[in-house]
Amino acid sequence: MEAIRVESVSKSFGTTRAVKDFSLIVAAGEIRGLLGPNGSGKSTTMKMIMGVLKPDSGSINLLGVDVLREPVNARRMVGYVPEAPHLYEYLTAAEYLDFVGTAYGIEPSARKERVEELLHALQMEEHINEVMSGFSAGMKQKVAITAALMHRPKVLILDESMNGLDPRSARIVKDIIHRLADGGVAVLFSTHVLEIAEAICHSITIMNEGSVLAEGTVQELRAQAGLPGSSLEETFLKLTGSEDTAKIVEALKL
Amino acid sequence: MNRAVVLSLANVLFKSYFRASRPGKKNPFASPLAIVALDVAVFLAPLLLIWYVLPYVPEDLAPLARSAAGQAMIGLPLIITSAFILTGILFELGQGGGLSSSEPVNWLPISPRGYVIASTLSVLAAYSFFLAFGLGATVPLALYYGFGEAVPSLVLLSLIAASWGAVVVEVIRSATNRVSSSVYRRSGKLGVAIRLALLILLLVAVQLAFNPYVLYMVLGGVAGGVGLFWFVPMVWPSVAIIDLLSSRIAEAALFGVGTLAFTYAIFELASRLRERYWSPAQTTIRVSSSTAYLPAGRSLFFLSPVEFAIAAKEFRSFFRRRDMARFLAIPFILLVAVLLPVVVGQGNVRTEVSSVGLLLSAEISFILPIMFSTIAFGQEGKAIANLYVLPISADQLIKGKLFPSLLISIIAVLAATGLMQVLSPLMPLEYLGLVVAVMTVVTVESLFGLGVGSRYPDFTLGPRSRFVTMMGFFLAFFVGGIMAIGLMSPIALHILGILRLGGSSFTAGIVAAIILTCAAGGALSFLSYNYCKKGVQKLLENLEA
DSSP states (O other): OEEEEEEEEEEEETTEEEEEEEEEEEETTOEEEEEOOTTSSHHHHHHHHHTSSOOSEEEEEETTEETTTOHHHHHTTEEEEOSSOOOOTTSBHHHHHHHHHHHTTOOHHHHHHHHHHHHHHTTOGGGTTBBGGGOOHHHHHHHHHHHHHTTOOSEEEEESTTTTOOHHHHHHHHHHHHHHHHTTOEEEEEOSOHHHHHHHOSEEEEEETTEEEEEEOHHHHHHHHTOTTOOHHHHHHHHTTOOOHHHHHHTTOO | OOHHHHHHHHHHHHHHHHHTTSTTSOOTTOSHHHHHHHHHHHHHHHHHHHHHHGGGSOGGGHHHHHHHHHHHHHHHHHHHHHHHHHHHHHHTOOOOHHHHHTOGGGTSSOOHHHHHHHHHHHHHHHTHHHHHHHHHHHHHHHHHTTOGGGHHHHHHHHHHHHHHHHHHHHHHHHHHHHHHHHHHHHOHHHHHHHHHHHHHHHHHHHHHHTOHHHHHHHHHHHHTTOOTTTTOGGGHHHHHHHHHHTTOHHHHHHHHHHHHHHHHHHHHHHHHHHHHTSSOOOOOOBSOSOOOOOOOOOOBTTBOHHHHHHHHHHHHHHHHOHHHHHHHHHHHHHHHHHHHHHHHOOSOHHHHHHHHHHHHHHHHHHHHHHHHHHTTTGGGGGGGHHHHHSOOOHHHHHHHHHHHHHHHHHHHHHHHHHHHHHHSOOOHHHHHHHHHHHHHHHHHHHHHHHHHHHHSBOOOOSTTOOSBOHHHHHHHHHHHHHHHHHHHHHHHHHHHHHHHHOOOOOHHHHHHHHHHHHHHHHHHHHHHHHHHHHHHHHHHHSOOO
């Protein structure tokens, strides 16, 4: 079953074309990696899928709901962790999660159960009644992950969500993602850490300059790059045309 | 202290002020040259106008006009300082603790003195149009009525007065850091409440210390030969001008030197405070000692749980964020500024209390809702993204955002009108009319302000953040002001007519005024709601923060 369907989506900011005629289908239970160099259009694409950015053309469907027509209904099914979560820092973690839980319409008893189990897993329960302005980046990330998971989403969009997490929490989040996918949740996952992508994702879409450059499993991507047996890093650099990094470093005269 | 570094930092702060709210867009005023051009224009416009009009002043009014010219020269430094401080409180303190502690100046080799000078220069440049306009309006009067020899001193003393205002803003900035970090270490809800009270007290005290009315009173004592207040340094520039106009050169020089010494003293104070409270310590703030999570699922009969959750978040923002305290201080500043002349003045008590109460009620019913609602979206900063990714509709957002603005404003206007009613009772129907008028104004301004805030939000949380663009600010205050005047006029004219002209109250008049106010209020509320709804819907379509 298709969970995410993006068809011929384009988005420009002034004269810059951030996303060009982009299409993507992610099935329920699939973990799709979205890779690409900085500025390749990954975050813009994810924001359009979330319905927080309006595409100039094209259509986006989440589990049969047209995101452009019914963005509020679409968001009820999605959990989203942004690249750098901007939380309400003057709230405590509990107050923030209460706000999010209320917006998703989760009953207080269910909220308590889910928040407590997630915060316990991420070792955050001690900080529940602290104002978040004093939190480190990793702690904020854990709160954002809890907020994205507490309503049991059917689609999960993670935009470099492992940033700042300690190894234990990163491992737990990876395991959570796998378990959610096993339960039929579609996951769209963006990262610059290619080892994580290789370890987590069932398939990968590589974006460059707003378009799909390559798509498939890691094996298929290696074959497309003509580098069988290579690492995903080498494959990625080859496909994006940025493999000649040694010369660049040499030219720095450091 | 490296002069090039200080000038470079001043330039950065200055550009940050103009560019922060419009990332990626070119601001025509974001260059020193453009500011100079603007200042020249703002200086020349009143100068030429007044210079052109003065020859037409009738002969018999000349002594009065000459006296007014002298008063304008004496008062200019006081007004300039006050204007810089008030503007500084409103626009320059919009920076949360987290940002203050992560500012690049904290880890660059820039001394506290260097920072204070740079910040003072940037504030002076950003608000130099106050000085240009004040001088443009005063200099032609001085030249025309034969005070030309005092003009160079007037310019110099006014410039010093402006720099006082800019330096005092730096003092407040450091003092609020101090209040913030020391009180928050105590933590808990009490700590939050104490911090808010102290911040409001600090802002009101500074405003009171540099209140033109208070300083004019002090000046009156000095000018009248009482000499009681010669030791109040805030009036020294004006005293120097008084002495100059009376050809007491030695005394003028003495107060001129005193002015320079006081300038150095407050600069030193600002530098020391900056050195000591360089940046607020980011402390762990525990609102409750418990580590248990107790979910809240509250709602009110007219607010759904989601709308209530948004409203609760807004309240917490107002009460917990240091950069929001200045907005909560505004009603208290207004109260002090408006009530002070009544408390210390003489005259018909009933007329004074009722007139001032009327003015205060009108001011609060206009300023509070328009201020809180125009900043409602911008103050979210980048956290506005939360509202985009959650399943929240435009209607829910409007209700949730509107409630705090309405509630705070309604409490404030009811307190103001209630106080007025206790001190100088109006007839019940007149009082009812006044309450209807202020409530109508609060409703219309809240809706209109939210519409403006959704169209012109300034999401920048950093140095010089304002939460609403300058365009939005002027639009809200100009259009909102006209609507407030229009809505208050029927009731206010009726009440003032009775008070000032000694007429008797007649039921038909007040009833007509109430009906007129309700009809106009209903129409404007409908228009403002539509304006607001379209703005919020448009805002939610595209995440621009």
